[in-house]
Structures are given as C-alpha cells and as structure tokens.
Amino acid sequence: MDNLSxxxxxxxxxxxxxxxxxxxxxxxKFSTDEIVYAPNYGDADRTEVRRGNGASDGLHIDxxxxxxxxxxxxxxxxxxxxxxKWEGYVIQVGKxxxxxxxxxxxxxxxxxxxxxxxxxVAPDDRLLxxxxxxxxWSIGYLDRPSGRLRASILRFRRLPVWTKRELExxxxxxxxxxxxxxxx
Amino acid sequence: MEPQRQGLSIVFRGNFNPAIxxxxxxxxxxxxxxxxxxxxxxxxxxxxxxxxxxxxxxINVVRDRFQASTVQESYYEVLRDLVISxxxxxxxxxxxxxxxxxxxxxxxxSEEAWHSVGHRLVPKAxxxxxxxxxxxxxxxxxxxxPDVLEGYIQVKVEPSTEVPYGVFVEVNxxxxxxxxxxxxxETSVAMQILSKRWSESMKRSLSIAQxxxxxxxxxxx
Amino acid sequence: xxxxRLQPPDQEESExxxxxxxxxxxxxxxxxxxxxxxxxxxxxxxSGKPASxxxxxxxxxxxxxxVRLIVATHWHDDHVRGMSxxxxxxxxxxxxxxGALMSKEFLSLINLxxxxxxxxxxxxNEFVSxxxxxxxxxxxxxxxxxxxxxxxxxxxxxxxxxLSTGKVQVRxxxxxxxxxxxxxxxxxxxxxxPTTGEHKRRITSPTPNHASxxxxxxxxxxxTLLGAxxxxxxxxxxxxxxxxxxxxxxxxxxxxxxxxxxxAESAHEPRVWSELLSEYPIAILSPFTLGDxxxxxxxxxxxxxxxxxxxxxxxxxxxxxxxxxxxxxREFVQDVTLDMRNVHSGWGHIRLRRSMSPKDASYRVELFxxxxxxxxxxxxx
Numbered sequence: 001m002d003n004l005s006x007x008x009x010x011x012x013x014x015x016x017x018x019x020x021x022x023x024x025x026x027x028x029k030f031s032t033d034e035i036v037y038a039p040n041y042g043d044a045d046r047t048e049v050r051r052g053n054g055a056s057d058g059l060h061i062d063x064x065x066x067x068x069x070x071x072x073x074x075x076x077x078x079x080x081x082x083x084x085k086w087e088g089y090v091i092q093v094g095k096x097x098x099x100x101x102x103x104x105x106x107x108x109x110x111x112x113x114x115x116x117x118x119x120x121v122a123p124d125d126r127l128l129x130x131x132x133x134x135x136x137w138s139i140g141y142l143d144r145p146s147g148r149l150r151a152s153i154l155r156f157r158r159l160p161v162w163t164k165r166e167l168e169x170x171x172x173x174x175x176x177x178x179x180x181x182x183x184x
Numbered sequence: 185m186e187p188q189r190q191g192l193s194i195v196f197r198g199n200f201n202p203a204i205x206x207x208x209x210x211x212x213x214x215x216x217x218x219x220x221x222x223x224x225x226x227x228x229x230x231x232x233x234x235x236x237x238x239x240x241x242x243i244n245v246v247r248d249r250f251q252a253s254t255v256q257e258s259y260y261e262v263l264r265d266l267v268i269s270x271x272x273x274x275x276x277x278x279x280x281x282x283x284x285x286x287x288x289x290x291x292x293x294s295e296e297a298w299h300s301v302g303h304r305l306v307p308k309a310x311x312x313x314x315x316x317x318x319x320x321x322x323x324x325x326x327x328x329x330p331d332v333l334e335g336y337i338q339v340k341v342e343p344s345t346e347v348p349y350g351v352f353v354e355v356n357x358x359x360x361x362x363x364x365x366x367x368x369x370e371t372s373v374a375m376q377i378l379s380k381r382w383s384e385s386m387k388r389s390l391s392i393a394q395x396x397x398x399x400x401x402x403x404x405x
Numbered sequence: 406x407x408x409x410r411l412q413p414p415d416q417e418e419s420e421x422x423x424x425x426x427x428x429x430x431x432x433x434x435x436x437x438x439x440x441x442x443x444x445x446x447x448x449x450x451x452s453g454k455p456a457s458x459x460x461x462x463x464x465x466x467x468x469x470x471x472v473r474l475i476v477a478t479h480w481h482d483d484h485v486r487g488m489s490x491x492x493x494x495x496x497x498x499x500x501x502x503x504g505a506l507m508s509k510e511f512l513s514l515i516n517l518x519x520x521x522x523x524x525x526x527x528x529x530n531e532f533v534s535x536x537x538x539x540x541x542x543x544x545x546x547x548x549x550x551x552x553x554x555x556x557x558x559x560x561x562x563x564x565x566x567x568l569s570t571g572k573v574q575v576r577x578x579x580x581x582x583x584x585x586x587x588x589x590x591x592x593x594x595x596x597x598x599p600t601t602g603e604h605k606r607r608i609t610s611p612t613p614n615h616a617s618x619x620x621x622x623x624x625x626x627x628x629t630l631l632g633a634x635x636x637x638x639x640x641x642x643x644x645x646x647x648x649x650x651x652x653x654x655x656x657x658x659x660x661x662x663x664x665x666x667x668x669a670e671s672a673h674e675p676r677v678w679s680e681l682l683s684e685y686p687i688a689i690l691s692p693f694t695l696g697d698x699x700x701x702x703x704x705x706x707x708x709x710x711x712x713x714x715x716x717x718x719x720x721x722x723x724x725x726x727x728x729x730x731x732x733x734x735r736e737f738v739q740d741v742t743l744d745m746r747n748v749h750s751g752w753g754h755i756r757l758r759r760s761m762s763p764k765d766a767s768y769r770v771e772l773f774x775x776x777x778x779x780x781x782x783x784x785x786x
Contacts, residue, residue: 162601166517
C-alpha cells in the first residue's frame with residue numbers, strides 16, 4: 001500500500017475521505033479487502049480503520065459500505081497531575097530499603113538523598129533495583145471518572161539491554177578517538 | 185495556572201512496519217512491564233496499522249507515522265525512554281521528522297475570561313465586518329526554532345471540548361532529523377534530542393501554554 | 406556574601422581558591438598577571454553553574470583568555486560536574502587528565518554511555534562532551550594542543566611570570582598516577598564495561614581511587630600540594646608511597662595542602678605530613694556525603710586538627726532536610742521513605758592569597774559562605 005494518510009471529514013458509513021500523500025496527490029483504487037487508515041484529524045480517539053470499496057477519483061474516495069474493524073477508543077481516561085516529580089538513581093541497595101539521589105523535574109526543592117522502602121516499588125520493577133538504576137518518582141493527583149485519588153508512582157527506567165554490536169562500535173570509536181587526539 | 189488535563193505525544197514521520205508493534209514485542213525487549221502487556225487493549229496489529237493501549241500508553245503506528253502518547257504526567261519521561269528504546273532497537277528505520285507534542289486543557293474562571301482569550305488572539309473588529317458573531321474556532325501559529333536545530337514550533341489554540349470554559353493549547357515541537365553530514369544517522373539525532381533537549385522542550389511547551397491560558401485572566405498582566 | 410569576595414587578586418598576588426558544596430569540589434589558582442589554572446569542577450547549588458567559572462565571571466575575568474590550563478584529576482562525579490562548560494568557555498586553555506582516561510577501555514565506556522545521556526549529569530557525560538569539544542576544535546584547526554596526560558613527575562605547566570621584582574617561574578607538576586595505578590585503573594574500567602545482555606544503567610564511581618592526579622605547584626619556591634582523591638594502598642608502586650619514594654621533582658615543603666579524599670582516613674599517609682609539608686601547613690578540604698558515607702568523620706577532623714591548627718573546610722557536613730510546602734508531597738515523602746535529606750549540606754569558598762614578592766609573604770585566609778575553620782565539636786557523626 002502506498003504511504004497515504006487520510007483525513008476523514010466525518011466518521012460515518014458514507015463519509016468522504018480526503019487523501020494526502022507525500023509528495024503529492026495520487027490516484028488510487030482501493031479494493032474491498034484493502035485497509036484504509038482514517039484518523040480523525042486532531043482527535044486520536046476517533047481513529048477507525050475501514051475497508052476500501054474500490055472507488056477512487058484521485059482526491060476523493062467514497063467508503064460506502066464499510067466493515068468497521070475496531071470501535072472508537074472509549075473515553076474514561078485517567079489523568080495524572082504531578083505536583084512533584086523526581087528523576088533518581090540508586091546508590092546503595094539494602095534489604096528493605098534502597099538509597100537514591102533525586103533531582104527535581106517538576107515541583108520544588110534541592111537535590112535529595114533518600115532511603116526508599118523497597119515495598120513502594122512495583123513487584124515487576126524490583127529486579128531492576130541495582131546501583132546505577134534510574135527511576136522516576138511522581139506525587140500528585142490521579143483523576144478518574146470515578147473520582148480523584150492521591151497517588152505516588154515510582155517507575156524504574158527500562159532500556160534495551162546492551163548488544164554485542166553496541167559494545168563493538170564503542171570500542172571501534174575509542175580507537176578513532178585515540179587517533180584523533182594523537183594518542184599512540 | 186495549572187492545566188486540568190494534559191497529554192504528551194512523541195511522533196515520527198518515516199517508514200515503519202506496523203506489524204511488529206505488538207505489545208509482546210515491547211515485552212520481549214523488557215520495555216514495558218509484563219503485567220501491562222497482559223492488560224493491553226489491542227485494537228489492531230496489521231502490516232498497515234498497529235493501535236493498542238496499555239494502562240498509561242497509547243501506540244498508534246501506520247506505515248509513515250509512529251506515535252506514542254500518554255495523558256499521565258508521571259509517565260512523560262517513561263514514554264521518552266520507551267521511544268528512545270524503540271528507535272534504538274529499530275535503528276535502521278528511516279526517520280524524517282520528529283514531533284514532541286504537549287497538549288493542555290486549561291479551565292478559566294468564567295465565560296468572560298474564556299472569551300477574552302479568543303479576543304486577545306483573534307481581535308474581532310475586522311471579522312465583525314465580514315461575519316455575524318465571529319468566534320475563534322481554531323488558531324495555528326508557527327514560529328522558528330529558538331535553537332540551532334532545524335524545524336519549527338507550532339502552537340494550536342482552540343476552545344476546549346473537554347473542560348467547561350476551557351482553552352485547549354497544543355504545542356508541537358517539531359524537529360527535522362536529516363543532517364547534512366551523512367555519517368550522522370537520523371536515529372542518533374533523535375536520541376540525542378530526546379536525551380539532552382527534553383527538559384528544555386518540556387519547559388518551553390509548558391511556558392507557552394501557560395502564557396496563552398493566562399490571557400484569560402481577569403486581572404490581565 | 407562579602408563584597409570583598411568580588412575583588413580580583415592583584416597582578417602580583419597568587420591565589421588558591423577551593424569551592425565545595427556537600428557533594429563536589431573545584432579549585433581555582435591564580436598564578437599571577439591575571440592568569441588562572443582550574444582544577445576539577447563542581448556545580449554551585451545556588452546557581453547550578455560551575456563554581457570556579459561562576460567565580461571568575463563575577464570577578465569580571467575573560468575566561469577565554471585568562472585560563473591557561475584545566476586539569477581533571479579523575480573522572481568521579483564529584484570532581485567533574487560542569488567541566489565540559491569550563492572546556493567550552495576557556496577556549497585557550499590546555500587540558501590535562503589522568504593518563505588512564507585516555508585508555509581505550511575508558512574511551513569505550515564514554516562511547517557506550519554517550520548514546521544514552523541521563524538527565525542527571527554524570528562524570529562520564531561530562532567527558533563525552535569534553536572529547537566532543539576537543540574533537541570539534543581539532544577538526545576546525547583550533548585545538549591548541551592535544552590533552553596532556555598526567556603521570557609521575559610530568560610538567561603540566563611551566564611558564565615565567567613577570568613581576569616588578571623580576572621574572573619568577575610557575576611550574577605545575579603531576580605526581581601521579583603511577584604506572585601500576587594506571588594499569589589498575591584500566592583494569593577497573595574494563596571490569597566496569599557492560600556485557601552483552603546486561604541492563605543499561607548509570608555507571609557508579611569506584612573506590613578506592615587509583616587514577617587520581619596529585620599536583621605539585623611551585624611559584625618561585627612557594628609550593629602547594631593538591632592531593633586530589635589519592636588514597637593509601639599496600640602497593641608500594643601506587644598511592645602515596647610511590648610519590649614519596651620515587652618523585653624527583655618535589656623540592657622543599659608545601660605550605661598549603663589540599664587534603665585528599667575529603668579527609669578520609671584511607672587517604673591519610675603520615676609520611677606526607679612529615680616529608681612533604683611544612684610545619685603546620687594550611688590544610689584545605691571539602692566535605693563529601695553519599696549514602697551513609699560522610700567525610701570527614703569526627704575522627705578525621707580530630708586527626709587533622711592535631712596535625713595543623715590551620716585547617717579549613719568549605720562546609721560542615723550536617724544533615725539538612727527540606728520542608729515541602731505541598732502537603733500531599735510532604736505526606737508521601739514521609740510514607741514512602743525512611744529518610745530524606747538535602748544532598749548539599751551547605752556551600753563554601755576558602756580563598757588563600759599572598760603576595761608573590763616578597764617570597765616569604767604569608768597567606769591571607771578568607772572564608773565565604775559556609776566555609777569555616779575545622780573544629781571537632783562541630784561534628785555530630
């Protein structure tokens with residue numbers, strides 16, 4: 001399928017969909033089993049995916065009969081409003097606590113050193129608690145359709161593990177740097 | 185002034201293979217928790233589109249666009265780390281541009297304050313000669329980047345559809361990733377921006393949004 | 406802050422300034438005629454800027470011309486934060502580092518970690534930026550000299566200064582790291598290198614510190630010993646022992662001593678005091694807090710005071726706790742943590758100035774911010 005993105009004027013069975021393509025407009029016919037992605041511009045909740053109906057005059061395509069593959073995304077989101085957020089890194093790990101340095105990202109206060117209870121960390125994250133591990137800690141309000149909660153969310157950073165290629169590339173670049181800086 | 189709601193999305197334009205962006209792929213690289221994967225609501229994962237939601241995360245990928253977003257401020261840096269990981273793992277994916285976009289819904293104190301934002305941004309005197317009861321529906325303004333990077337900053341302001349007497353402000357921090365030095369990959373440029381310019385991007389977007397929302401303050405200035 | 410702090414030194418006045426918050430240390434040396442040498446770097450917690458650079462800016466000094474040399478005595482976080490800014494702004498300064506930091510093992514580490522810069526600055530991030538700056542200057546043809554590699558008895562700076570009484574020679578030597586120490590450091594870097602499949606995380610600074618650069622400054626016979634973080638070791642070819650036994654550039658005894666490793670007992674070598682220092686030298690140091698490590702300890706303070714009454718510290722390592730104005734934050738901090746305290750227990754600046762002629766002029770000691778004379782009763786630990 002070409003790299004076309006579509007803007008739906010309105011999400012209805014007989015909606016007119018205008019296509020924009022990069023670098024310019026193209027004429028396309030869409031067969032009934034092709035999938036057309038149609039985000040409603042500026043509103044990701046209205047994302048729908050439909051099948052084409054074979055009609056195209058280049059700029060416009062009438063979707064006509066369509067088979068909705070997915071319903072619109074439901075509302076009822078949760079919104080977290082941070083009053084304080086830190087980025088931290090672990091210095092020492094004890095049995096029930098770990099010690100970390102914290103730098104404020106949102107909110108107030110100078111750099112902190114804190115001894116945090118391990119039980120405040122989600123079980124899935126506890127294996128990540130090691131010296132040097134980075135985490136984020138937010139304190140604020142969680143607004144849900146059912147009401148407002150006070151919340152403290154502590155989340156450890158996850159990055160892909162080191163690959164052999166990365167280690168080899170770093171070593172090769174080190175040789176280059178030594179050469180550039182006249183080191184024998 | 186504090187926003188009532190806000191969200192963040194990181195968007196790339198490039199060439200993607202949506203089929204790989206299944207929640208299990210994220211879990212296999214340990215990028216999100218296994219419990220989050222198990223609870224993920226998958227809307228579609230197909231060669232042409234991948235759309236799923238985890239508790240705090242929304243992924244939306246088509247062939248030429250990747251978007252990761254969240255409405256939970258506590259996860260902004262987690263989202264950034266996730267996106268860095270994705271482009272690091274898929275370092276051969278051609279990327280053209282990146283947008284770090286923040287959206288805010290501010291609730292103003294009164295209808296009058298709400299109208300005053302529209303009046304300040306789009307003065308009505310000339311419009312009233314053309315239209316009956318003109319009102320600002322949507323305004324987009326674009327400015328040059330304040331740093332050495334290529335791209336632009338684009339700001340959209342609309343009446344909020346989520347918050348009564350609310351103003352919606354979206355700030356698109358747009359970066360062009362292609363460099364004149366072919367030795368520097370777009371992926372590494374994106375990773376450096378997300379790592380080293382994150383804080384300034386976040387502060388700038390918030391500052392712009394706050395200043396626009398404060399135009400509606402009843403004690404102006 | 407006293408307004409006299411912003412008075413620059415006279416052209417014929419030498420200065421040794423040490424800056425220190427609760428975590429970090431930096432030294433600025435005025436060697437006469439408006440010329441400066443900067444050793445290490447830390448951030449002033451009040452401004453977030455490199456402390457020594459901030460000081461020179463406040464003295465209205467053009468750092469792009471006045472700073473002749475920057476020395477990184479080792480790569481630990483507490484000695485290098487903000488150093489890339491120093492290198493960037495002090496465009497005409499040469500750069501000297503421990504020889505171990507030009508090893509392939511260390512440069513590999515830098516390259517690995519340059520991919521994923523963390524928000525919280527680390528020593529490696531600073532070196533990534535420094536090498537990028539130097540490389541860019543080399544590409545543009547503006548790099549004055551390649552970095553000098555500190556090793557035993559190496560001359561890092563040797564220039565005459567014109568005084569009204571005639572010329573005097575200013576020499577700065579590195580006294581370490583020894584070959585044995587460098588090998589150990591390189592092995593340590595190799596061991597710190599991650600392996601395939603390992604999680605990416607922030608690298609932590611090792612102890613003890615074998616690759617540290619000790620400096621000997623001579624200005625027309627007046628000497629200063631800057632001990633960096635060098636610790637004692639059983640290896641006679643490393644640590645202080647090899648300096649005491651093998652150095653050939655040391656002559657005379659130092660009147661000023663920057664106490665190594667924040668006064669820790671592990672860095673105390675009695676022979677340094679008896680063989681390299683004059684009687685009752687001026688001893689200067691900064692505190693260090695990290696986790697359950699507080700330096701200097703009460704015992705360290707007692708020991709230092711017994712060796713010289715003229716001991717000064719940039720700040721006293723007392724615990725300070727921030728009072729969160731937001732009630733929700735305050736309550737969660739109390740629930741989620743066993744303890745929480747400020748990293749920076751204070752900030753201070755010790756300044757020593759003396760006339761370069763006559764030769765035997767004594768130092769004038771000035772204390773700014775939380776800097777104070779060392780007294781045992783101030784310590785609670």
